[in-house]
Amino acid sequence: MPMLEMSGVRKAFGQNEVLKDINLSVERGDVCCIIGPSGSGKSTILRCINRLVPIDGGTIVIDGLSVTDPAVRDVDLRRRVGMVFQQFNLFPHMTARENVTLGPRKVLGLAQADADDRARALLAKVGLADKAESRPSQLSGGQQQRVAIARALAMGPKVMLFDEATSALDPEITGEVLAVMKQLALEHTTMICVTHEMGFAREVASNVVFMDAGVIVESNPPGAFFGAPQMERTKSFLSKVL
Amino acid sequence: MHSYLVAIPSLVRGLGTTFELAIAAMACAVALGFVLGTLRSMAPRALDLPLLGIVEFFRGIPLLVLMYFLFFGLPQLGLRTSNNAAAIAALAVYAGALASEIVRGAIVSIPLGQTEAAAALGLGRFAILRLVVIPQALRRMLPPFVALFALIVESSSLAALIDVTDLLQAARQNVERDPDVALPIYLTVLVAYFVVNYPISLASQRLEKRLT
Amino acid sequence: MTLEIAFFGVIGALVVGTIGAAMRISPAAPARAAATAFTEFFRNTPPLVQIYFLAFALPKLPGIGPHLILPAVVAATLGLVLHQGAINVEILRAGLQAVPEGQREAAAALGLSRLDQLRYVLVPQAVRISLPALGNNVISLFKNTTLVSSIGVLDLFGEANDVIAQILVSAELFLTVGVVYLICVTLLGTLFRALEKRLAFG
Numbered sequence: 327m328p329m330l331e332m333s334g335v336r337k338a339f340g341q342n343e344v345l346k347d348i349n350l351s352v353e354r355g356d357v358c359c360i361i362g363p364s365g366s367g368k369s370t371i372l373r374c375i376n377r378l379v380p381i382d383g384g385t386i387v388i389d390g391l392s393v394t395d396p397a398v399r400d401v402d403l404r405r406r407v408g409m410v411f412q413q414f415n416l417f418p419h420m421t422a423r424e425n426v427t428l429g430p431r432k433v434l435g436l437a438q439a440d441a442d443d444r445a446r447a448l449l450a451k452v453g454l455a456d457k458a459e460s461r462p463s464q465l466s467g468g469q470q471q472r473v474a475i476a477r478a479l480a481m482g483p484k485v486m487l488f489d490e491a492t493s494a495l496d497p498e499i500t501g502e503v504l505a506v507m508k509q510l511a512l513e514h515t516t517m518i519c520v521t522h523e524m525g526f527a528r529e530v531a532s533n534v535v536f537m538d539a540g541v542i543v544e545s546n547p548p549g550a551f552f553g554a555p556q557m558e559r560t561k562s563f564l565s566k567v568l
Numbered sequence: 569m570h571s572y573l574v575a576i577p578s579l580v581r582g583l584g585t586t587f588e589l590a591i592a593a594m595a596c597a598v599a600l601g602f603v604l605g606t607l608r609s610m611a612p613r614a615l616d617l618p619l620l621g622i623v624e625f626f627r628g629i630p631l632l633v634l635m636y637f638l639f640f641g642l643p644q645l646g647l648r649t650s651n652n653a654a655a656i657a658a659l660a661v662y663a664g665a666l667a668s669e670i671v672r673g674a675i676v677s678i679p680l681g682q683t684e685a686a687a688a689l690g691l692g693r694f695a696i697l698r699l700v701v702i703p704q705a706l707r708r709m710l711p712p713f714v715a716l717f718a719l720i721v722e723s724s725s726l727a728a729l730i731d732v733t734d735l736l737q738a739a740r741q742n743v744e745r746d747p748d749v750a751l752p753i754y755l756t757v758l759v760a761y762f763v764v765n766y767p768i769s770l771a772s773q774r775l776e777k778r779l780t
Numbered sequence: 781m782t783l784e785i786a787f788f789g790v791i792g793a794l795v796v797g798t799i800g801a802a803m804r805i806s807p808a809a810p811a812r813a814a815a816t817a818f819t820e821f822f823r824n825t826p827p828l829v830q831i832y833f834l835a836f837a838l839p840k841l842p843g844i845g846p847h848l849i850l851p852a853v854v855a856a857t858l859g860l861v862l863h864q865g866a867i868n869v870e871i872l873r874a875g876l877q878a879v880p881e882g883q884r885e886a887a888a889a890l891g892l893s894r895l896d897q898l899r900y901v902l903v904p905q906a907v908r909i910s911l912p913a914l915g916n917n918v919i920s921l922f923k924n925t926t927l928v929s930s931i932g933v934l935d936l937f938g939e940a941n942d943v944i945a946q947i948l949v950s951a952e953l954f955l956t957v958g959v960v961y962l963i964c965v966t967l968l969g970t971l972f973r974a975l976e977k978r979l980a981f982g
Contacts, residue, residue, distance in 0.1 A: 378684055404690035415685035419703045429689035432699065474685075481689060628965040630923040632930075633958045718824065725826035729930050736829055743836060754837035758825050765824035 327390065329354045329485055329516045330375065334384035337370055344370045346540040348384070352485075352533075355514035359527035359548075362537035363563065368520040369412075371537075372487045375518070376407040389484045405433060408478030412490040414470045416462040422449060422473045423458040426480045434481065441480075448476040452506050468499035472506055479510075486510065488519040524567060528552055536560045572752045575742040579753070582738025583760060589655055589724045589734060594717050596660035601667025606697070608668065609675040626665035632726050634658040639730040655727035655734075663720050670712045674705035711776040718768040722761065735760060785857050785925045790918050792861035797868025797914075802898075804873045815869065822866035828927050831859035835931045856928035864921045871917065875910030876902055908976075915972030919965050926961075 330352040337345040344367045352358045360368045373379040375386060377393055377400060386393035389406050416425050426448060427441035436444070449458050452472040462470050471491060478486060488507065492500040504526050511517060511530045521527060527534050527548060534551040536544045536559075544551070544560045552568075555561045608619050626634070639654035649657070678701050686696040728737035739757045743750045803815035822830065835855035850858070879902050887901040 373684075376688055378687060400687070401690040401692065404688055407688070409685070409688040411681055411685060413679075413681050415679075415681035417682065417685070417700055417704075419707075428686075428699065429691070432695055433690040477685075477689070624966075625962065628919075628923075628962045628969075629958045630926040630961055632926040633961060637958065722824070722826040725828045726927070728828075736826070736832070740832075747836075748840065751837045751840040754829070754833040757829055758833055761825045761829060762821055766820060769820075769824055 328352055329356075329389055330518070331387045332371075332375075332384065335371075335374060335381050335386060336383040337367075337374060337379065337381050344540055345374070345381075348540075348542060350535065350542065350545075352516060352518060354516055356532040357511045357517045357519065357530050358533050358535060359531040360518065360520045360535045360537060361522070361524070361527060361563075361567075362543075366537040367540045368537050369489050372409065372489050372518065372520060375485075375487060376404050376409055378409075401433060405429075405481050406484045407487060408481055408483035408485070409487045410471070410474050410478055410489065410491045412493050414462070414467070414474045414494070416470050416474055416477070418462050421459050421461055422454065422465070422476075425462070425473055426477045429477065429481050444480055445476070448479050449473070451479075451509075452476050453502070466499065467495045468502045471495065471503045475503075475506055475510075485516045485518065488517065488521065490520050490522065492521070492523060522567070524552075536563065538563070571742070571746040572749050575739075575749060575753055578738045578742060579735060579756065579760070582733055582735040583764075585652075585732065585738075586721065586724050586734040589652070589659065589727055589732070590717065590721045592656045593659035593663055593720050593724070596656070597663035597667045597716070597720070598713065600660065600664030601669075601671045604664065604668035605671025605673075605675065606702075608672045610693070610697070623665045623668055626661050627669075631658060631662050631723055632729065634662060635726055635730055651727070651730050651732045654730060655724070655732045659720055659724060659727075662723070663716055666716055666719075667713070670709055670716065671705070674708040675701055677708055678704050707779050711772045711779065714768060714772040714775060718765045718772065721765055721768070725761070782922075782925050785853065785860070785928055786922050788857050789860040789864065789921050789925070792857070793864040793868050793917070793921060794914075796861060796865025797872050800865065800869030801872035801876060804869060805876055819866045819869045822862045823870065825863075827859055827863035827924055828930065830862055831856050831927060831931060834859050852931050853928070856925075856931060860921055860924055860927075864917055864924070867917050867920075868914065871910050871913040872906065874913075875906035878909045879905045911972070911976050915969070915976070918972070919968050922965060922968060923961065 328351045330350070332348055332350040335345055335348040336343070348367075348371065350358075350371070360371065362368055370379060374381045375388060375393065381394065384394075388403070391398050391403060391406070393403060416422075417428070420428065423442065423445045426445035427436075427438070430436040430441040430444055431438065446455065446458065449455055452475055454469060454472055454476070457465060457469060457473070462473070465473065471494075475491075491507070492503050495503065500523065504523060507517070507519070507526070508530055519526075519531075529548075531548045533545060534548050535542055536551070536555075536557075538559050544555065544557045546556075551560075552564070555564055604619060604623065608616055608623075611619060635655060635658040638649055638658050639651065642649050642654075675697075682700055682704065683696055686700040691699065724734060725736045727734050728740060731737065733741075735757055739753045742753055800815045800819060803811040804819070806812055806815075834850060835852060838855075839849045883901055883905065884897055887897040892900065
């Protein structure tokens with residue numbers, strides 16, 4: 327059974343159809359990179375997976391849990407799905423450590439000391455062991471995003487969602503965030519990454535998905551995807567970004 | 569000169585009453601503001617409309633009308649109120665409506681990404697509000713709350729018109745006894761209000777600058 | 781009576797506000813200091829006390845006092861003009877300062893004089909920025925006309941007050957007066973929002 331199975335997913339905001347009949351399957355340990363022009367519905371897919379946005383039709387099953395089943399509680403879903411945002415969305419009134427321990431303490435019910443241990447280990451993993459007591463405002467963008475990754479990992483998620491995790495960063499510091507993401511991929515974390523980093527997709531992805539205007543145009547392993555794109559729209563997009 | 573000096577102790581007592589009114593009204597207004605403002609920030613539209621109506625009503629009606637209604641009007645409906653209680657209640661309801669706007673405004677000013685990030689961690693609605701949104705919103709509420717206190721102090725002078733012996737009423741009583749002290753007495757009262765309120769509004773402006 | 785006081789009050793407060801704001805950003809330090817002192821004093825003292833001062837204390841000034849006995853309605857209107865005018869000074873000053881510095885630089889780079897920079901570039905933008913706050917202040921002035929009744933000028937509220945004294949059925953009457961005020965205030969609010977929309981950019 328795949329980790330994520332989306333079939334026939336539809337979503338509209340008012341008159342605007344953002345997702346039209348999306349079918350997507352991601353296997354355990356795979357890295358799925360979603361690329362495409364802005365406004366194509368990439369970010370909405372991620373938000374549908376953890377129910378930040380309710381879908382209008384179709385089904386999403388993640389690790390055996392149905393997203394559309396009202397009996398499945400938000401919290402059961404979200405502790406299995408970690409999310410990293412384009413704008414980091416760290417909580418500015420908390421230190422890096424407090425950001426990372428909030429979920430484990432309040433959602434998983436960990437004791438403060440256990441949550442702290444977990445936070446220390448994860449901050450070390452993203453290379454920020456010495457920044458545990460810093461506030462987000464004292465950290466660079468790249469450091470903030472690495473704290474945000476640690477915060478999501480602290481829940482022990484089955485899947486990690488990355489919503490343009492490097493798009494808000496200066497080009498010279500995207501590398502430090504991509505390095506952490508590559509490390510996670512090497513450890514066989516199941517990841518779904520909306521990204522503009524073609525180099526990252528080529529190197530790390532198990533599958534590359536190209537979206538345009540609310541539909542999945544083409545989906546293939548990176549070799550085939552970048553080497554021999556099938557569809558005209560894919561070719562024209564790749565010719566602009568590569 | 570003599571009757572001016574004689575008036576001083578009563579003015580000081582009046583100022584004390586002014587403070588009592590203002591502090592009591594502020595405490596009620598903050599509590600009211602938090603309840604109403606938080607409710608409004610979370611309420612679905614259907615529930616928000618009646619709440620908005622309540623807030624707009626108490627914001628739109630002149631404070632003096634409200635005060636007279638509570639003091640003269642309620643007894644007609646069989647509810648006895650003391651002068652001070654009527655004054656405090658009117659100030660509290662009026663300022664509470666303003667406070668609820670402050671609270672709601674601060675809560676909705678927190679970027680959506682904060683709520684999304686907290687929801688993505690699995691926190692529930694109330695946990696998100698309590699742990700993530702309100703702690704950030706408090707900083708934004710502080711300067712307008714301080715300014716609100718200055719407004720309450722200023723508005724509490726209306727209590728004199730329902731015979732509460734606040735600073736203004738103390739002055740009126742002295743002037744009634746000896747009309748010749750009107751100039752020094754009213755000047756003293758003006759300056760007293762200024763001395764109290766100016767530092768408060770200054771503090772509000774400083775906070776505003778520092779926190780944004 | 782309410783409408784007359786409100787009308788002259790609004791006009792007066794706008795005039796005071798404009799002059800005060802121009803002085804607050806003037807290069808002349810004494811003008812700035814005078815405007816600041818005026819604004820802070822009248823903003824931070826209750827309008828009711830200001831009205832009492834004008835009506836009852838001013839005539840006691842030695843020498844010129846007896847010439848300063850103002851009709852109650854004038855004292856009341858003047859008090860409101862001073863208080864709401866001081867608030868307008870702050871609103872307009874904040875509006876002027878909210879216009880991006882680049883606008884002034886661009887106007888200066890075109891060779892416009894200081895006055896022309898204000899007239900053609902800064903003030904039109906500042907007014908749009910200040911409009912919501914100015915609108916609130918007009919509404920607040922309208923509500924404050926109730927204070928006028930306390931020194932014996934009959935306004936909408938004062939009339940109700942007198943009637944009560946005679947017949948002592950006040951609950952309904954106060955409610956009626958309150959509702960009439962509320963309707964006026966709501967109308968004013970709607971008017972200002974419409975004005976904001978019209979003046980909005982784009």
